[in-house]
Amino acid sequence: MATAQIDALTDPIEAFRLHVREWLAAHFPPSLKGKDNAMSAVEGPHENSPEEDSWQAAMGAKGWGVPTWPKEYGGGGLSRSEARVLHEEMARIGAWNPIGGMGVMMFGPTLLEYGSEAQKEEHIPAIAKGIVRWCQGYSEPGAGSDLASLQMFAEDHGDHYLVNGQKTWTSGGQWADKCFMLVRTDKTKKHEGITFLLCDMDTPGVEVKPIRLISGSSPFCETFFTDVKVSKANRVGEEGQGWTIGKRLLQHERSSLSGGGSAAGRLFAAGAPLAQIARKYIGVDEQGRIADMDLRGRIVRHEMDLRAFLLTLRRASLEAKSTQGPSAATSIMKNVGARIMQERSELLIEIRGLAGLGWEGEGFEADALKDVRSWLFGKAVSIYGGSSEIQNNVIAKRILGMLDHQ
Template sequence: MATAPELDAPAAPLDAFRGEVRAWLAANFPASLKGKDNALSALEGPTELSPDQSAWQAAMGEKGWGVPSWPAAYGGGGLDKAQIRVLNEEMARAGAWNPIGGMGVMMFGPTLLEYGSEAQKHEHIPAIAKGQVRWCQGYSEPNAGSDLANVQTFAQDAGDHYIVNGQKTWTSGGQWADKCFALVRTDKSQKHGGISFLLLDMTAPGVEVRPIAMISGQSPFCETFFTDVKVPKGNLVGREGQGWEIGTRLLQHERNSLSGGGGASRLFAGKPMGKLAKEYRGEDEQGRVPDTDLRMRIVRHEMDSRAFALTLRRAALEAKSNQGPSAATSIMKNVGARITQDRAELSIEIMGMAGLGWEGEGFSEDELTQTRTWLWGKAVSIYGGSTEIQNNVISKRILGMLDHQ
């Protein structure tokens, strides 16, 4: 019996495209990188690239396949969802990975494609698509975290430019970033309506960053200070006072990326839980983890993880066929945070004392990494909007529950 044809693309063109992808990967993906971790799209630290990594990043950037769904006119791949599926399948088959990432891809790029002027798109999108520019996010402030609309960083109108003064905090990757997309206040007379979305050069005079150390021993984010920073009016995205609308749209893209593995991939990575448990807890005569309760919790965790992965895949397809991510990303963010933290806690329980090492002899590199991963994972339910904030979004925008005075 004949199988049903693809609904979103004819089979023959897809077959031809698959052949093109396979041949291109064979010619451009360095064999030395096969199956290795993708360090090129990480936020943590300036990445020293090997010659093969540099070549791979340049090839994917030039092809536009690092951002396959973005328009080709701005340096993206211009692929439809069926072609993207084929590209992902062929990259997985070849052991290849996407070397283009970071906040420019996760959050800023998709938002600029929606709200930016043509000049802004042509100026910024191609560099993001090629992995040539690092972006950071200037949102939170000491008194504007959960109440983000309370931002006080002020952009004073100075004719053809703004003069920006203020402070941001928890600026992920700020010490390595080239550019910053920020929420600033352009009108002090109104709260939400006085916020604008502005692009800043992190190398401009008056910009200072101070890294913040985490409990895990890393410093992936910092405090950022702006003192009389001159910003051209052409760096305003949208119109003055539209920043809250643009900023909340960007947060949907951020939560979509975080729930889909942008930030959580670090916790999902590693050995399967069952294999890890057998290494540290042994096996019974039937080849199972001896502890029945632990075995059942591992099974439940794996079921939750796989169900979540399938849900993310469906949501991603729906987002591409509609108008991008929706408020449902808040649900994904909360579920993803719970699963990734559960995985870290379960891993530490399985490893016992071996999972609590910090430095010195007696611990493997994987064991020391697990300790830091466990501590780092505590932030998953906070950054990108805390679990409590996501619950508010879910109750109001999805369930239709309103505040009662």
């Protein structure tokens, strides 16, 4: 009898590991090894292959795309230890989670905490199966860093609200099925006048206009609402509770944007190591080291910062799972993660020199062209999800206990 089978007889976790290993062997298509989850990014959906459809359906039916979510809503119902085993076994064979997007990263965890039973039953199973795409309606042209100044107004019409206004930087809005959003229901109060609503993106009066970025992509949109009817059944929490719910959702978002499982996080480990690229473009000295001593030192410092950050992320993630989810510490992670991501992109451009500044055409490597676009797109990392300046305010007030002087 194999050692793993013997362990499974005495250790429940090892028994679960054996079950996971057998299930993955039966359901994960080997042709998908090492590929990624398109649902986790804000770029547009791609046409799934039959293998991808099969893998998503299997994970969705099992609930393992959201392994620790309650089983009654389509989640896996796993303990933290079991979820860790699942992650380890998937990593061992190069499998990836086909269930993602904003529903998983932000909205789902928030709805589980604040939603009504009817709302959980309606929305969570579809998120758990990866069959509905969500977008976020937070920022407005006049309410970005000071989000509580938002003006999109939801007027009470008895059994529904009539919503008018504009949102901007709506990630993936042109591809989303539904939107979770903050609206103003009371113009006499700032924070207490904000309410959290859900809206179908095909509702009459909703208009989406993609914004073209410097990187050439258009993952963000302007979204206009003109006399949009939203049923009061789609209000999460009480009227005026939106700011509290919205802040909680932002903690989940910042946890994801800092690298805790999101597409952004995978940028940290994307591509070849910096030292390998530098040896190719800069050359080496007689001792085999990167020839440019100053650059060599900055690459080393960057790699040290990156490794320390990833270890801290892992510790913070474990702490969050053992308590009540993400805390204000996600603001620290978001700021540090943004700096490290941007630093890597800047180093890649510097290392390649003129060869690293191409946009298209012959004479440029595919990886270099991709890195140029990542470098330009990465300029937004320190802005979206709450700018670095706003995160500094959160860190000062909620972590360091510093108060504004009157």
